[in-house]
Amino acid sequence: MRAMPLLMICFCSLLFTGDAYSQKDADAKDWPMWGGTPDRNMVSAMKGVSTDFDLEKGTNVNWSAGLGSQTYGNPIIANGKVFVGTNNGAGYLEKYPADKDLGVLLCFDEKSGDFLWQLTRDKLPAGRVNDWPLQGICSAPAVEGDRMYVVTNRCELMCLDVNGFNDGKNDGDVQDEVDAGKNDADIIWSLDMIEELGVFPHNLATSSPVVFEDMVYIVTSNGVDEAHLNVPSPRAPCFLAVNTKTGEVAWEANQPKDAILHGQWGSPAVGMVNGKAQVYFPGGDGWLYAHDAKTGEEIWKFDLNPKDSIWELGGAGTRNAIISTPVFYDNSVFLAVGQDPEHGEGVGHLYRIDATKTGDVSQQIGEIGSPGETNPNSGQIWYYGGIEEETEEPWFRRTMSTVAIADGCVYAADLSGFVHCLDLETGKRKWQHDMLSGVWGSTLAVDGKVFLGNEDGTLTVFKAGGDKAEVLAEITTVNYSSIYSTPTFANGNMYLTDRTRLYSVKVTK
Numbered sequence: 001m002r003a004m005p006l007l008m009i010c011f012c013s014l015l016f017t018g019d020a021y022s023q024k025d026a027d028a029k030d031w032p033m034w035g036g037t038p039d040r041n042m043v044s045a046m047k048g049v050s051t052d053f054d055l056e057k058g059t060n061v062n063w064s065a066g067l068g069s070q071t072y073g074n075p076i077i078a079n080g081k082v083f084v085g086t087n088n089g090a091g092y093l094e095k096y097p098a099d100k101d102l103g104v105l106l107c108f109d110e111k112s113g114d115f116l117w118q119l120t121r122d123k124l125p126a127g128r129v130n131d132w133p134l135q136g137i138c139s140a141p142a143v144e145g146d147r148m149y150v151v152t153n154r155c156e157l158m159c160l161d162v163n164g165f166n167d168g169k170n171d172g173d174v175q176d177e178v179d180a181g182k183n184d185a186d187i188i189w190s191l192d193m194i195e196e197l198g199v200f201p202h203n204l205a206t207s208s209p210v211v212f213e214d215m216v217y218i219v220t221s222n223g224v225d226e227a228h229l230n231v232p233s234p235r236a237p238c239f240l241a242v243n244t245k246t247g248e249v250a251w252e253a254n255q256p257k258d259a260i261l262h263g264q265w266g267s268p269a270v271g272m273v274n275g276k277a278q279v280y281f282p283g284g285d286g287w288l289y290a291h292d293a294k295t296g297e298e299i300w301k302f303d304l305n306p307k308d309s310i311w312e313l314g315g316a317g318t319r320n321a322i323i324s325t326p327v328f329y330d331n332s333v334f335l336a337v338g339q340d341p342e343h344g345e346g347v348g349h350l351y352r353i354d355a356t357k358t359g360d361v362s363q364q365i366g367e368i369g370s371p372g373e374t375n376p377n378s379g380q381i382w383y384y385g386g387i388e389e390e391t392e393e394p395w396f397r398r399t400m401s402t403v404a405i406a407d408g409c410v411y412a413a414d415l416s417g418f419v420h421c422l423d424l425e426t427g428k429r430k431w432q433h434d435m436l437s438g439v440w441g442s443t444l445a446v447d448g449k450v451f452l453g454n455e456d457g458t459l460t461v462f463k464a465g466g467d468k469a470e471v472l473a474e475i476t477t478v479n480y481s482s483i484y485s486t487p488t489f490a491n492g493n494m495y496l497t498d499r500t501r502l503y504s505v506k507v508t509k
Contacts, residue, residue: 051472073485093183116164130194164185201221286305308371409430459477
C-alpha cells in the first residue's frame with residue numbers, strides 16, 4: 001500500500017491583533033504557510049487574476065524548475081523565496097545524485113527561479129513502515145521572519161534559517177551540520193520526535209506546522225504498525241506545541257492513544273474564540289480536538305463519524321480517518337474525513353462545528369460501533385454527506401482536501417474528483433462538478449474564481465458562486481503531469497507544483 005504523505009495533503013507572519021483574527025489581510029502579499037494564515041482558509045486576497053496562461057507553451061510562465069520524481073509539497077512564498085518539499089529526483093547537489101532516495105526541501109529565488117539551497121534528510125532505516133520510499137518531504141513549511149519550521153520525512157520538527165548557508169553564516173545552536181556548503185540548509189534547532197518523544201510515524205511524517213505567538217504546532221504522525229493492527233507507541237504525543245525559539249516542548253497531548261485508526265497525516269489550525277486562541281488538531285481516531293493554544297487544555301472535541309460506523313482494514317469499513325486540515329471561520333470550524341486513496345471510494349462527511357462550546361460536542365454520543373443518541377450539547381451547525389436517496393450515490397465522498405470559504409460559499413473537493421459548492425449558512429449544495437479524475441489537492445479561492453488541480457494534470461478554474469458550475473478555464477501541465485498539491489498565489493503570481501515541476505506564472509498585469 002502506498003503512503004499517505006500527501007498532506008499536504010497535504011506559516012505565519014499574519015497572526016492575531018487583540019480579539020480580532022487577521023484572516024486574509026488585503027495587504028498580504030506573501031503566502032508564508034499552508035493556507036496562507038493560521039485559520040487555514042484557502043483564500044487569497046489577490047485581485048485582477050487572469051487565466052491567460054499556458055503551462056505547456058510557456059505563455060506568461062515566468063519560470064519553471066525541476067523537482068523530484070514525486071512531489072506532494074505545497075509551494076510557500078516568503079522573503080523573496082519559494083520553498084517546496086519533494087524527493088531528490090532533481091539531484092541539485094552533486095554530492096547527492098538523483099538516484100539517491102532522500103527527503104528534500106528546496107529553496108528557489110522568487111523572481112528568477114534560481115536554485116538557492118536545500119535541506120537534505122536521509123531515509124529512516126525501518127523503511128516504508130515509517131518513511132515510504134520516494135515520498136520525500138511533504139510538509140509545507142511555516143515561515144515567520146527569517147525562520148522556517150518544517151516536519152521532515154525523518155519525523156523531525158526543524159527550525160531553519162530561510163537564507164540557508166547562502167549568507168555565509170552558521171546560525172543557531174546547531175553548529176555541526178553534516179551538510180554545510182553554500183547550497184545547504186542552515187539548521188537552527190531540531191526536535192527528533194522518534195528519539196526524544198517515542199513517536200512511531202506510520203508511512204511518513206507530513207504535518208504542516210502553524211505558528212502562533214511563540215509556539216509552533218504540529219500533528220506528530222504517530223500511527224499503527226506495519227501490520228495495521230496495533231499502535232506501537234500509544235503514550236507518545238499526537239499533538240505538539242513547541243517553543244519557536246528554543247525547540248523545547250511546551251505541551252503535548254495524545255488523546256487518540258491506542259484508538260488511532262491508521263496514520264495521522266493532518267495539520268493543525270488556529271482560531272480566536274472569545275478572546276482566546278484555540279488550536280485544532282485532526283486526530284487519528286477520527287475526532288477533531290480543540291485545545292487552548294497556551295496551556296494545551298482540551299476545550300472541546302467532535303466525532304467526525306456516525307457512532308455506528310466501523311473501521312475495517314483496507315477501507316472496507318464505514319469509519320474514516322482525517323487527512324484534511326481544519327479551517328476556522330466566524331467562530332466555527334470546517335472539516336471532512338477521508339482515507340488513503342488506495343482504500344478506494346467511500347461515503348464522506350463534512351461538518352461545520354460551533355467553536356464556542358465546550359466538552360464533547362459531537363452530534364451523537366454513545367459507544368463507537370453502536371447506534372448513538374442525539375447529543376444535547378452538540379456543536380454541529382450543519383452536516384453535508386451521507387447517501388442521496390434518488391441516486392443511491394454519496395452526496396460527498398472521502399476526501400483529503402481542505403475547504404475554501406469565500407463570499408458566502410464553501411468550496412470542497414473529494415477524492416473521487418467531485419467539486420462541491422455549498423451555502424455557508426446552511427450547508428446546502430449550490431452545485432457539483434465532476435472533474436473526471438481524482439483530486440488530492442484543495443480548492444483555492446481568489447478574485448471570484450476557484451482553482452483546483454487533479455491527477456490527470458489539469459488545473460480547472462471555476463467561476464465562484466452561482467447556482468451551477470461554470471468552468472472558466474482548463475489548463476494542463478507539461479506532459480499532463482499529475483497535480484497532487486494546491487496552487488499558491490503571491491505577489492501577482494501563481495505558484496504550482498505538479499509531480500515533477502514547479503511553475504511561477506504571471507497572473508496579474
